[in-house]
Amino acid sequence: MLSARLVGRRVVLRYRRSDGVLPPLSDVVGELASLTETTAILTGPDGPVTVDRAAIVAARAVAPHRREILELQRIARRGWRAAEVAELDGWLLSADQGWTGRANSVLPLATPHRPLPVLLAEAGRFYAERGLPLQVLLPLPARGLLDADLAGRCWTLQRPTVMLTRPIGEPADPPPGREPVTLEEAPSAAWLDGYHYRGGRLPEYAVRLLTRHDQVRFASVRSAGSVAGIARGAVDEGWLGVTAVEVAPEQRRSGVGRALMAALLGWGRRCGADRCYLQVDADNPAALAFYQRLGFTEHHRYHYRLAPGES
Known part of the structure; x- marks a missing residue:
């Protein structure tokens, strides 16, 4: 009921x-x-x-309509803006020196009119000219047929991901006893020191991607003089997108993550957003459980397909 x-x-x-x-x-x-x-x-x-x-x-x-899935993926691309974007018969091609799949992949928003082999060849040339592999982000089940076609062509499945959403409503109060969350328009040196995407330090072009937005905030919490946790929020078309969430290992389960989310949800609401999305690796059950406790539910899933011979 x-x-x-x-x-x-x-x-x-x-x-x-x-x-x-x-x-x-x-x-x-x-x-x-x-x-x-x-x-x-x-x-x-x-x-x-x-x-x-x-x-x-x-x-x-009930599952979201195919149109809703594709629309949310379009908005998520607006929250993570690659240096180069091109349109190819309803497909969105993004490229930014290879940093993150979201900024360096094809997003098939519309059903193309040209044959698939022709489109794949043209998209392949776009990425080859930039020294990047050809990969396609496939929201499911909205692009299930295309996914099956690429699988039949021996494209490799990579990085299954869950898209979570929740209405913002009245954001929860931050947990008591924590130092306040700092929200900045640009990432500080300390914020950048706290972000280790896939284990490495951010190159300069990655910092430019993070800041390439007109409505963005970088949240951080300090503890004993060091950064305990960070996150990034961006608002587009009534949606708050939360990305780059990282909590120092020794600070996990101490309320840092909840404090960061409460601060960004409150900021997003003040900016006119009434819904929030974020993406979590499907093989990260601890993160999925944490966000579910904060009221997030699964909207849809997606993964990438990497062209044969690419790495």
Whole structure:
């Protein structure tokens, strides 16, 4: 039945219509934006819909529509802006010296009109000219057919990832007893020292990617004079994207992560964002459990396919 755990998820509600109206039952589908003792409010393509909670006879979560999955991926690309972006028959090609898959891969937003081999050859030339491998980010199930086609062509599956979302609402208070979170428009030297993407120190072009945004904040927490944790937030089209979250090993499970998220959610809300997304490696159960405790739910999954012969 309907519960607060479904807030922020796409649901279908079956409810009783007014007496005398036929048919007596009807369904409505949308994102459950809020739930009170008396009403459920859903948002959909035609705007908000309010349903009397007493009239609801059944409720269940449903997978996001293919259009919603692709739209969220488009917005996530806006939150992580590569130095070079090109459009190829509905595909978005991003390149930024190889730092992160998101900034150096094809995002197939639209169904192309040209044959797939022609598109792959042209995309391959784009990346080869920049000394980069050809890889495609595949949101599922929205691009399941393309994924199957590439798998049949011996493209290698890489980096399964979970896209999590939640409504912002009223951000939770930061945990007590912690030093305050600092929010800065540019990453400080200490912030950069605290970020070790895949174990290495950030090159200068990576710093430029992180700061290539007009509405971004870099959050950090200090403890005993050193950086205990960092995160980055960027706002695009009503969404807050949280990336680059890292907590020092000795500070984990001490409230640093919750403090960072509370600060960024509050900042995003002040900037007009009402929803938040973040991406987590599918093989990181501890991180997935942490964000689920903060109210995030799985929106969809994606992975990359790497062209044969690339590395």
